[in-house]
Amino acid sequence: MSAPAHANGSPRAIPGAGASSFWGKLLEHRTALWRAASIGLFFLVWEIAGRIPISFAFPTFLETARAFLTMLFDGSFVAAYAETLQPLVIGIAISAVLGVGLGVLMGLSRFAEWLVAPVFIVLQAAPMAALIPLITFVYGIGLVSKTLAVIMLALPVIALNGYKAVRHVNPSLVDMCRSFQGTWWQRILKIILPDASPIIFAGLRLGLAAGFIGVILAELLITPTGIGDLITYHRSVADYPEMYAAVVSIILVSTLTLSALEAFEVRVLRPEKKKG
Amino acid sequence: MRNITAAASAAATTPSPEAAVEVRGICKMYADMEALRSIDLDFPAGKLTTLLGPSGCGKTTLLKIIAGLIPATSGEVRVNGVPVTGPGPERAFVFQDFALMPWATVMRNVAFGLELKGVGKDERQAIAHKYIAEVGLSGFENKYPHELSGGMRQRVGLARAFAVNADVLLLDEPFSAVDEQNRRKFQEDLLRLVELEKKTFIFVTHSIEEAVYCSDRIVILSRRPGRVAQIIEPEIDRTASPDAIRRDQGYLDTVEEIWQGLKRYVD
Numbered sequence: 001m002s003a004p005a006h007a008n009g010s011p012r013a014i015p016g017a018g019a020s021s022f023w024g025k026l027l028e029h030r031t032a033l034w035r036a037a038s039i040g041l042f043f044l045v046w047e048i049a050g051r052i053p054i055s056f057a058f059p060t061f062l063e064t065a066r067a068f069l070t071m072l073f074d075g076s077f078v079a080a081y082a083e084t085l086q087p088l089v090i091g092i093a094i095s096a097v098l099g100v101g102l103g104v105l106m107g108l109s110r111f112a113e114w115l116v117a118p119v120f121i122v123l124q125a126a127p128m129a130a131l132i133p134l135i136t137f138v139y140g141i142g143l144v145s146k147t148l149a150v151i152m153l154a155l156p157v158i159a160l161n162g163y164k165a166v167r168h169v170n171p172s173l174v175d176m177c178r179s180f181q182g183t184w185w186q187r188i189l190k191i192i193l194p195d196a197s198p199i200i201f202a203g204l205r206l207g208l209a210a211g212f213i214g215v216i217l218a219e220l221l222i223t224p225t226g227i228g229d230l231i232t233y234h235r236s237v238a239d240y241p242e243m244y245a246a247v248v249s250i251i252l253v254s255t256l257t258l259s260a261l262e263a264f265e266v267r268v269l270r271p272e273k274k275k276g
Numbered sequence: 277m278r279n280i281t282a283a284a285s286a287a288a289t290t291p292s293p294e295a296a297v298e299v300r301g302i303c304k305m306y307a308d309m310e311a312l313r314s315i316d317l318d319f320p321a322g323k324l325t326t327l328l329g330p331s332g333c334g335k336t337t338l339l340k341i342i343a344g345l346i347p348a349t350s351g352e353v354r355v356n357g358v359p360v361t362g363p364g365p366e367r368a369f370v371f372q373d374f375a376l377m378p379w380a381t382v383m384r385n386v387a388f389g390l391e392l393k394g395v396g397k398d399e400r401q402a403i404a405h406k407y408i409a410e411v412g413l414s415g416f417e418n419k420y421p422h423e424l425s426g427g428m429r430q431r432v433g434l435a436r437a438f439a440v441n442a443d444v445l446l447l448d449e450p451f452s453a454v455d456e457q458n459r460r461k462f463q464e465d466l467l468r469l470v471e472l473e474k475k476t477f478i479f480v481t482h483s484i485e486e487a488v489y490c491s492d493r494i495v496i497l498s499r500r501p502g503r504v505a506q507i508i509e510p511e512i513d514r515t516a517s518p519d520a521i522r523r524d525q526g527y528l529d530t531v532e533e534i535w536q537g538l539k540r541y542v543d
Contacts, residue, residue, distance in 0.1 A: 175345055176375035179363045180389040180440065190392070194379050270379050272420035 059241040067241035068248060076230065077249055084226030084250075087143055088215040091150025095207055099155050100200060103162020104193070107169075117163060124156035128214070132221050146218040146225075153214035154207035161203020165196035194269055201265040205258050212254040296321035296444055296476040297342060302351035304337055310501035311337050314351070317504060319444075323492040324470050324477040328484065328534070330541040334502030335480045336372075336448055342478065343369050343446050355444060365393075368437035370447040374429045376421040382408065383417040385432050389440035400439075407435040410472070412465065427458030434469075444476045451486065463490055464518045484538070488512075488530045489521065496534065499541040506537055 026033075043061045050060030059067075071077050102120075106113040132149055139145040169192050177191045193200075219228020227250050234243035266273050295318035304312040311334040319325045327335040340346045342353050344362040353360040355367060363369075368389065376385050383401060384391070386408055390400035408417060411431040421429055430450055437445050451459040467490060470477055481487050487494050488510050498505040510530045512521055521527055 170375075172371055172373050172375040173377065176369070176371060177392070179343055179345060179367075179369040180392050181363050181365060182392045186392055190388075191377070194377070272379055272422060 057238075057240050059244055063241040064244045064248060067239075068245035071230075071242060071245055071249075080226045080230050080246070081253070082226075084215055084219065084228070087146035087150055087218065088211055090143075091147045091214065092154055092208055092211045094147070095151050095154035095158050095211065096204060099158030099203070099207060100162045103159040103164075103200070103203070104166050104188075104196075106159070106163040107166020107196070108188075108192075113163070116159075120156040120159045123152070124160060128153050129217055129221070132217060136222050141223045145222055146215060149218035149222070150211045150214040153210040153217075157210055158203045158207035161206065162196070162200050165199030165203070166192055168199065169195045197265065197269040201261070201269075205261055208258060208261060209254060212250065216250060294321055295319055296356060297478065298354045298357075299338070299342065300352045300354070302338065302341060302348045302353065304334065304341065304346075305349045312341075312348075313501040313503050315502070315504060317495060319476060319478055320493065321443075321476050322474055324479055324490055325493045325495060326479045326481055326487040326491040327495050327497060328481060328487045328538075329497030329502065329505075330499050330538060331482060332500055333497040333541075334500065335497055338497075338502065339446050339448050339478060339480050342444075343367055345369070365440065366442050367444045367446060368440050368442035370430070370433045370437050370445065370450050372449040372452055374421070374426075374433045374453070376429055376432055378421050381418050381420060382413060382424070382432050385421065386435045386439055389436055393440070403439050404435070407438045408432075410438065410469065411435045425458065426454045427462055430454055430462065431465075434466075438469075438473065442475070444478065447477065447479045449480050449482065451481070451483075459486075460518075466490060467514065467518075484531050484534050488527055488534065494534070496537060508534065 047061040050058055050063070053060075102112075102116055106116050128149070131152065132145075135145045135148050135152075139148060173191050173195055174187060177187045182190065216228055219225055220232065224232040227246055230246040231243055234240070234246065297317075297319035299315050299317040299319075302312055302315040303310075315338060327338060329335050337346065341348045342355075342360065344353075344360045344364060344367070355364065377388065380388070383404055387395075387400040387404035390403060395403075405417070408414060411434050413428060413431050413435065416424065416428065421432065424432070430453070434447075434450070451462055454462060463486060470490075479487075479490065491510065494508045494510065495504060496506040496508070497503065508530065510526065512524060512527050512530075514521065516524065
């Protein structure tokens with residue numbers, strides 16, 4: 001630092017402040033930048049791999065993006081999702097209500113734990129894809145079978161997470177509620193559920209992801225409908241960019257749904273995480 | 277300093293003001309481990325009594341039995357003459373780990389005891405507001421616990437206990453998770469609040485200095501199974517400044533005497 005700079009008063013404050021605000025801004029958006037860079041890098045590698053090409057059935061990123069936009073605007077995605085989302089939404093709704101309810105019950109009562117937990121532990125370990133043909137024997141190839149496939153994949157993880165969440169509630173908070181003469185319902189609604197909500201929601205997110213797997217498995221294994229039909233059809237006529245676009249679309253929908261669920265949790269149940 | 281030996285402290289002979297809390301023949305067994313053996317104690321109304329003892333002597337267990345959070349194996353606790361069967365509105369508990377709801381603001385945490393009782397939102401917030409100010413947390417009403425220091429969190433726990441207007445405040449090692457400097461400031465504030473609130477305080481601690489500094493009466497429990505080993509009433513002039521008290525000869529002598537008594541329990 002030279003002498004004239006010192007004569008100006010604060011020698012490093014002004015350039016320092018400018019630089020720090022630039023770095024500050026960069027730091028603020030650093031995670032977003034890294035995420036964008038990571039996705040960009042993935043697309044680049046995809047494009048290069050498609051151009052080599054590693055397989056004649058492997059389209060480039062740009063071809064896939066073009067097919068994606070075409071299918072988005074010609075209405076084939078809208079029609080496909082209208083069908084795919086039915087068993088998914090019904091199945092997830094049933095799994096969420098039943099799973100959280102049973103999970104909380106298992107967490108609260110040793111008897112319920114003893115009665116219900118082993119079923120879910122076995123179900124969670126079982127390879128569900130192998131059970132799907134069994135469902136079609138019993139329930140045919142309609143909406144019921146597909147909904148059941150979603151429930152079978154989503155319910156165990158939701159129920160088991162709810163159960164673990166309630167078991168790990170801070171005992172001191174429960175004591176606190178008791179010492180201020182909280183009723184049984186107040187204890188559950190005001191202490192146990194909010195304190196358990198991070199793990200319950202982790203279960204719901206895993207359940208939702210499993211539900212997406214369930215519905216796609218059902219659409220590929222039972223009868224091709226909706227997005228499963230798009231994938232199967234475009235594969236059979238060798239429209240690989242369209243097939244990949246359909247796959248990308250389901251990944252996109254599932255990611256966006258999971259993020260929405262997370263945002264909902266923070267907004268409604270854990271407001272303190274918004275600030276931190 | 278007055279030293280009331282265990283033998284002479286038989287409840288009836290204690291020349292104290294009327295007892296807010298009476299403990300009669302309390303025993304506690306955990307499976308085959310004996311935690312407390314026939315405890316007889318009176319806690320005088322409007323005073324701060326400390327339960328002091330080596331770790332594992334059952335002092336927190338005794339406090340939780342008085343709170344009605346855990347049942348005694350035998351014996352009885354009476355608060356204002358009424359036997360304890362569970363938690364009640366005349367007692368409020370301050371927890372060692374603060375027990376604050378991380379998802380609730382300081383305001384909601386302090387008002388939580390009133391919320392559970394069904395007090396309307398405006399009324400309970402007004403009451404909470406008063407006690408938040410009293411413990412020195414004005415301006416932090418809308419902060420969340422993770423934004424506060426340990427000392428401030430325990431002030432929230434204390435304000436919550438004051439807000440339900442209980443006669444007896446039970447404090448379970450309230451300063452053990454607070455750093456030393458904050459603890460000293462907090463102890464001084466606590467003495468001011470004892471003076472202001474005119475409530476009965478029962479205070480569990482393992483710090484001899486803290487016990488002597490804060491208490492009107494110190495109950496020393498022996499090592500497991502916990503029994504009343506000694507009762508001491510430090511006679512310290514509390515009108516003096518906090519720093520003068522900490523240099524007072526009576527204060528230092530009492531600390532030394534308790535240490536001599538407790539030393540044999542420390543391995």
